[in-house]
Amino acid sequence: MSRCQITLSVNAGVALHLGQHRVWSDALHDRRVVGFSTVTPEIWNILQAHPDFARPELLFYTHCHPDHYSRALTEQVLARDPAAILVLPEQEFDSQVRLAGPGSHLTMGDLRMDFFQLTHEGPQYREVPHYGCILECGGFRVLIAGDCAVADPRLADFIGGRQIDLALLNFPWVTLRKGRHFIQETIRPHHLFVYHLPFQQNDRWGYREAARKGAAQVEGVPDVRVLLEPFQREIIA
Known part of the structure; x- marks a missing residue:
């Protein structure tokens, strides 16, 4: 059995299988923001029948921006x-x-989730209620930083020296030098998954190629992967 499995929905939406637990993070949104993708009716139909998105125990939203959260789709899942x-x-x-x-x-059985208020990227969004999370199960820790400001000192406080096995980070963390430095010096994950990327047909500003190049420049992380396609599944054994 895998220690952790991540399946992408759209943008920064994922279904996590951690041990026996099933947690969704920012998985459901249905309003497309320019330059990004969203859960279209076609993707929604596939998601509802997809085994990786079956029977969630918990739905977590880092914040309620329309590229992360849909009340209507959440109602349907609940x-x-x-x-x-x-x-x-x-x-x-x-x-x-x-x-x-x-x-x-x-806490849910052997799964513990620690939530911490983090600063949203962009000065116009600094007052948005926004939380990151560290999930821990069986000694394996997953960091979800949401739309946290790149290199936010609050994130260093949140991690507090804990070993991060998998970090899920938006792509500017690897395209910006200060983000790569923070990953290497402060987060220091064993695995790094980069996301919040548009699908090819919506990539008007070349974010996908920039993310690939940035990911290749990250030093000190043994395993770096970029989540690019709907329902892309990545496993950490």
Whole structure:
């Protein structure tokens, strides 16, 4: 059995299989932002029948921007899987866990999730409620940084010297020198998956090629992969 499996939906949306647990992060959104992709009706139809997106235990949203979160699609999943726990930093549903304050944690069996408030990239978004997460199961830790500002000192505080086995980071972390330096000196993951990239037909600014080039320049990380295609599945054994 794999220690961790990641399957991409769109942008920074993933289904994580960590041990016996199934967690979705930013997996459902349906409004396309210029230069990026979204969960189209065609992708949504495939996702609903895809085994990697079956029976989620928990749906986590780092924030509620339209390229990360859709209330309508979330409602449909919760109607199908009413036992799933919903975690997000704004009050959207009567039955949800609302993230607030500097940090919190949640435990489901042998899975622990630590949430921490992080600064969103871009000065115009600094006040957006936005949280990263470290998931830990069986001694394996996964960092989800969301749209965290590249090289945000708060992220260093959140990690606090913990060993990160897998980091899921938006592509500017590898295209910017300060991001690569922070990865190498502060996050120091064993595995790095780069995402929040448009699909080929929406890539008007060449982000995909820039991400490939940036990923190749990351030093000190044994395994760097770029998530580019819908339902791309990556396994860490």
